[in-house]
Amino acid sequence: MITGELGLLGAPISLRILIIAPAGDATAMLKDSICRLGHSAVCAATADEGLRCFVRMRPDVVLVDLDLAQMGALALVGQLRAGISEEWTRIVLLGTTDREDDIRAGLAAGGDDFFSKPISLALLEARCHWLQRSLAAQRQAILSLKRINAISDNVLDAIVTIDSRETIVACNAACERIFGWKRSEMLGQNVRLLMPAPFSREHADHVATYIHGGAPHIIGIGRETLAQRRDGSVFPIDIGVSEVRMDDGRLFVGIIRDISARKESERRLRESTELLQRYHDEAEAEALLARRLIERHLQRPGLNDPQLSYWFIPANNFSGDVLAATRSACGRRYAMLADATGHGLTAAISALPVLAIFYGMAKNDALLTDIVVEINSQLRQSMPVGRFVAAALVCIDESQHAGEIWVGGVPDALLLDHTGSVVERFPSQSLALGVVDSDRSMRAMRSFAWTEGSQLLFYSDGLLEASNATGEAFGWERLLATLSEAEATTRAEALRTAFTRHLGAAIAHDDVSALLLHAAPPA
Numbered sequence: 082m083i084t085g086e087l088g089l090l091g092a093p094i095s096l097r098i099l100i101i102a103p104a105g106d107a108t109a110m111l112k113d114s115i116c117r118l119g120h121s122a123v124c125a126a127t128a129d130e131g132l133r134c135f136v137r138m139r140p141d142v143v144l145v146d147l148d149l150a151q152m153g154a155l156a157l158v159g160q161l162r163a164g165i166s167e168e169w170t171r172i173v174l175l176g177t178t179d180r181e182d183d184i185r186a187g188l189a190a191g192g193d194d195f196f197s198k199p200i201s202l203a204l205l206e207a208r209c210h211w212l213q214r215s216l217a218a219q220r221q222a223i224l225s226l227k228r229i230n231a232i233s234d235n236v237l238d239a240i241v242t243i244d245s246r247e248t249i250v251a252c253n254a255a256c257e258r259i260f261g262w263k264r265s266e267m268l269g270q271n272v273r274l275l276m277p278a279p280f281s282r283e284h285a286d287h288v289a290t291y292i293h294g295g296a297p298h299i300i301g302i303g304r305e306t307l308a309q310r311r312d313g314s315v316f317p318i319d320i321g322v323s324e325v326r327m328d329d330g331r332l333f334v335g336i337i338r339d340i341s342a343r344k345e346s347e348r349r350l351r352e353s354t355e356l357l358q359r360y361h362d363e364a365e366a367e368a369l370l371a372r373r374l375i376e377r378h379l380q381r382p383g384l385n386d387p388q389l390s391y392w393f394i395p396a397n398n399f400s401g402d403v404l405a406a407t408r409s410a411c412g413r414r415y416a417m418l419a420d421a422t423g424h425g426l427t428a429a430i431s432a433l434p435v436l437a438i439f440y441g442m443a444k445n446d447a448l449l450t451d452i453v454v455e456i457n458s459q460l461r462q463s464m465p466v467g468r469f470v471a472a473a474l475v476c477i478d479e480s481q482h483a484g485e486i487w488v489g490g491v492p493d494a495l496l497l498d499h500t501g502s503v504v505e506r507f508p509s510q511s512l513a514l515g516v517v518d519s520d521r522s523m524r525a526m527r528s529f530a531w532t533e534g535s536q537l538l539f540y541s542d543g544l545l546e547a548s549n550a551t552g553e554a555f556g557w558e559r560l561l562a563t564l565s566e567a568e569a570t571t572r573a574e575a576l577r578t579a580f581t582r583h584l585g586a587a588i589a590h591d592d593v594s595a596l597l598l599h600a601a602p603p604a
Contacts, residue, residue, distance in 0.1 A: 084487070094213045097138060101157065102146035102175060107199070111144070114202055118209055128157040135161060140170065141216055144187035144196070147183050149178035155183070155190050162191025169219035171212060175200070175453040239337040243272045245292050245330055247284065259339050261311035272335075277309040294550055294586065300324050300333065308337065317344045326552045354483035381440065383407035388601055389416070390573030393541075393594030394580075402541050402594035403432040407443050414479065415443035415452075418539035418596050419472040419514075420491055434459055434512070435470055449476040450524050453487050453514070457523060460515030469515035473507075473539045477531050479601050484537075485526040489513050492542050499534030501565040501572060535600040536569065544580065550587045555580060573597040 098115055102108045103183035104126040114121040123138060125131035128149055137145065141160055147154045154174070161172055173188045173194045184195050196208070239259045242251040249267050257264055267274065273281035291297050310316065319340045325332040383406040384391060389517055391404050403419040417439050421431040435456050442452045453474060460470060471490025478484065488494050490513030498503040507529075511522045540560075547555050559579065567575035576595055 083391075093378055094216055095285055096142055096212060096216065097140045098122045098137060098139040098142045098144065098211060099131065099134055100144045100146075101128065101134075101149065102126070102144065103148055108146075111200065114205065116275075120209065120478075128153070131157060132160060132164075135164065138195075140174060142171045142212055144173050144175055145187070145192070146178060147174055147187060155186055157207075158187055158190040158192050169216055169223075171215070196518075236240065237338075239335075239339075241267075241272065241275070241335045241337060243333050243335070245288070245333075247271050247288055249274075250332070259310075259337065260308070272371045275308055277307055277315045280306060288333075289414050297324075303553060305340065316341045320502060326548075335444060361512045381405065381407065381436075383440075386414075386598045388414075389596070390599070391594070391596040392577045393592065394572065397591050402543070402592040403437050404594055404596050406434055406596070406598075407440055409443055409446040411446050412480070413446060414477040414598070415439070415449075415475070416477075416537075416539070416596060416598055417472060417474045418491060418541065418594060419470050420541045420543075420592070420594075421470045422468050431464065431468055434463060435472070443476075449474060449485050449487060449526055453489075457514045457519050461518060464515045469513040470591050471509075471513040475537060475539075475598070477537075477598070479531060482531050483528060484531045485528050486537075487511070487523075487526050489523070492540060492545060495538040496529055497536040497538060497564060497572075499536075501536075501567060501569070503561065503564075504535075505529055531600055533600055533602070534569065536572065537598040538564070538595065539597075540595040541591075542594060543589060544592040544595060546591060547580065547584055547589045547593060548584055548587060553583075555583050559583065569599070 098120055100108060100112055100115075100122055102111075102124070104124070108124055108126075112122040112124050123134055123140075125134045127319055129146075131143075134140075145154050145161070149157065158172055158174070161170075171193045172191060173196055174184060174192045175196050175198055176184060176187075177559075178184075178197050188195065194208075196205070234384055236253060237255060239256040240251075240253045241249060241256060241499065241548055244250055249270055249272050252264055252267050254264070256262070256267060260267075262274070273284055276284060281565070287299070290460055294356040299320070300322045303319070305317060305319050307315050308318045317340050318345055322333055322335045325334060386403065386406055386408070389406050391406075393402050393404060395402070404417070405419075406414070406416040417435075419432055419435050421435075438456050438459060441454060443456060456470075456472075469490070473486070473488045473491050473494050475486045475494070486494060486507050488507050488509045490510040494507040494511070495503050496507070498504050507527055510525060510527070545555055545557060545560065560576075563576050563579040564572060573595065576597075580593065
């Protein structure tokens, strides 16, 4: 029997549900309740009938009663699971809770979930909501995968994916054209199939060394090397390899470009080596000049305030994270952490207008609201689509023991007491700067009390997301533990030490920064 009151799902996706259960009032009531919730349901009284209905209707959900006779529910679950291809289908067992062994066996045979009989309508409605969301996500994932595959097969460069055993698990259409092998002939083979000696002999050592914690030989670096076609001919390639870490292992994706034509051109243009070298030297000099100019903008006197601690670790030569602090003419304290889109020089350049506006307006005791709106307006006018700056800004009036804060697009700012405990969290309340025109949410500030022993922490998302060699992120819990265990005067340095220890030999793939403001000691 089904208990509870009927409700309306109001969900956009109507589920197709196949009920394989003995005929009777309970089954009829279950079907009726499902239909009243806005879904379609078909009943099959036997396993054989259920299998025929399954093939014919391809349902989203199959409810299998453990009380089935004839073939038996467990054998039926196995056959249903074997018949599911790429389409999403959830197999749910129906039974009483005293049949624990049957339930466990049914889940092992391929069941996904279990509903206890008699079924509560409230629980059924909630489960249907969840199933609708899962179905929508699965359909989107399949569509995304098809798009990715279509894009991959239309890329001119070869894309080869291998696992940690060097086995080719995926390759695109360009691989066939470049290497001469059919895709079916490459899948399942060792990637050394595509390498000439001695690279094929050395590759296994490089992979094994990296898997066991050694330095990457090519991952994230890119290099030119040689490859081998099916006919045995050797040709030059440009290859870049990136790593994808998943719960069940690692995958390595190599993008390979045949540079035979380019190498031939280089051979004919050797006489231009001196010109190319001069161009390289000039580019290096320009990069050095750009780095010095950007560092000059970043290293302002306000960051030397004794009531402020900060640190940052750039992912590249240039950091897209920006830290700024100053005191106004009236003694109010202003601070900002900004995180520009991307990495390296382009991100650093995007942050420079933010710095100029911040320091110029803070010096004149501007309202925090006006600073945020002005930065957003300037970025909207000057930044191309897709470029924006996430930020957190604060203004503290120590004479009033109060402050106000604005957070948009960066992790929660934390107000701490002298023990390092979180007194208040300030989550992002608006989109990042430069995305949309200033609206009411962008003008909304949050106020807080600033008392003796107070500290305010800003940090970029690179801090929480940075993973060590095992793929474990630094995370929220480790952040809170570090803050509460450290003395107030050494809290920023303790956070940096904990982060460095966690990262170990791994490399942070995003800029990482933190800024900690301290309340002034009592007079």
